[in-house]
Amino acid sequence: MRRSFTRKLMKPGSSSKGKSNLPDKGSRFRLGYEQGYEQGIAKGKESFGQPFHGTSIVIPSYNQVEYLARCIESIMTHTAEPYEIIVVNNASTDETDAYLEKRSLQIRSKRLDTNHGFSGGVNQGIMMAKGDTIVILNNDVLVTPGWLTHMLRCLQSDSMIGAVGPVTNYISGDQQIAVPYKTVDQMWEYAATHFKPDETKWRQTDRLVGFCILFRRELLERVGYFDEGFRVGNYEDDDWMIRIRLSGLKLLIAGDSFIHHFGSVSMKNLGQKQFNAVHRHNELYFREKWGNPHVWVEKVRRNDSLFQNTVSSISAGSPADFFPSHVLIRDQGGQHYFLCDGAKSPCAALEDETGIRPVVLSRMDIRSIPTTEASMSEAALLSELKPPSGELADGQLVSCGDGTVYQWIKGSVRPIVSEFALKRWNLKERSLVMLPPEKLENLPHGLPIIAPPILKNPVL
Template sequence: MEYLKLVSIVIPCYNDKDYIEESVNSALSQTYQNTEIIIVDDGSNEATKKILSSFNHKKVKIITQENKGLSAARNVGIINSNGDYIVTLDADDIFENSFLEKAVPILNLKPDIGVVGCFSNYFIKRDKIIGKNCPTGGNIDSFLFRNNTMASSLFRKKCWYDAGGFDEKMKKGYEDWEFWISVTKQNWEVFVIEEFLFNYRKKENSMLQITNLLYEEENYYYVLNKHKELYTRDFDKTIDFLQRRTLRYKSNELKRLSSVDYRLGNMVLRPLRFFKKCISSLFAN
């Protein structure tokens, strides 16, 4: 029956022993009940495997593999899924109970829409919300220069096939954004429910924070080159985007150089630099 289509909830898990139970429970607690839950153990440690072995529910299936990264784990889960609709859930994030109940009918009734997201809360603990994200969805033009829906959006399995799956070469973040670009360039639309139905956990030293610090430029370079036909088509917008990023970096660098911490650090290190210079000159002679 159209309105009872199976939804496959794919949960990649890598060393998430402290959070995986809460995430799985949020999947099991969905008011839309025609679901299956596929946990992909992506080479987790023994402590996490012990938690996973405790799950005993007819809806839950666990697949174990060596560590291959988030994109590969998602793809394996989807390959082994039975649902027409898919949603990926990171093992430390949480759905509100009514997300699928509100998202599934949109895909049922609107054949041009391939993806349904919602607004998200950023949290540390469930009772401590530290931020909000209100994306707008849209078509390919809405995704060229930013990720415009949440990672755990509901999508048709056909979208995954059309996009060629999650890019397994991307192991340093931004795989969600690239996937939505690949989906929307196939003329699928993304709809966003304007309700806070998803909770994204912000952790110290999280993947997103590390990505932003270390691999942001590398990821942008990869995405822009992979989809270069899109960015050359809108060349003026691409130049404007890159220019704004350059100006932002310059502004941040000026703030850093003028900060009290930077100046104080220079004062502390100045004698050490002088000493190092003297030692180098002594040995040079």
């Protein structure tokens, strides 16, 4: 009875005379938990949006939850460095939602209402990423021991390396290697013995495929987002690689990093007819946008002074280095600017009165362009956008009749890479001044003008 009486006296919530006023153990736990939770919330809000010293692994995913789960399991098993996983669910209709909910404490995810394709999914994930470095990864891969370690060593070995990719069993291009295995179990045995740190296996390339790409966060400010004008998948990674190379940066294959690739699972799931239609559209879009992009890369490289100026400005450069002058631009929020000689001036919209349409750019690209203090009046804006016909004025288009159109800027010319780029910048309606071929050839030539990426997500 004594023991029972003691328990009654000490029961939480009892008010016996002489009892300590300290909270009981359960109350202290609850109080500590609540205080810790509030402190955690405050700390999270304080650090939200701040990069961390690790790698953000961005996985765009449409259906194929079984492959996604195996991919993530391999990341968690074989990644030694600090990392976060970001899955962009491209409106999957299978069990992807349930899987991501179950993994919500380990994975950051975003569900899109419609399938935005590879480019749209990657762009959303990039926007969410917090790491110093970022990996774009397909959902139909298995990473192996040392995969990220070796790629990071390669990337960090030279500040002029823009992006790094691994080797694999199944891909188009230089990254495919011959492998002896036939099953996934045999693959693990192969990976464990064949991929040790080895700098002699690093090699430069002209193309990396988007199944796995590692790059520094700063590259985004130099090159910009992926182009969402491509449908579902194919060619958008080629487009991004051309922009990296135009910036003077190198692409490297880390041959000591191996990833198993099941191969185009999402694309094959479209069915042959739809796959062919998507492939034809993306191939045509790429050709219209660039013509032969390798010609432009080589022209920049052959012009030694131009190439050195491009390379030296890598840290401070932006996609605007390849934008034209004397054009209207606006951000996704609707703010209009006049872009002139690499700087932007706030201005009012002119479309309703004049039909002059702005080109929509990402907020990231807009932020990278210096802003002048003074806003432009409508009269001043119109005089800049509509120079006298037939006269050589800054912003004017010129040609010698060989099919290439240039923009005249302060006595030099910049080639516009394609008819598509001309239309994207709303320059097609401007008058054209014809120059003798010998005069045009002897003028200083600046960086080529390329088409900006199409963005369908209003938050970019």
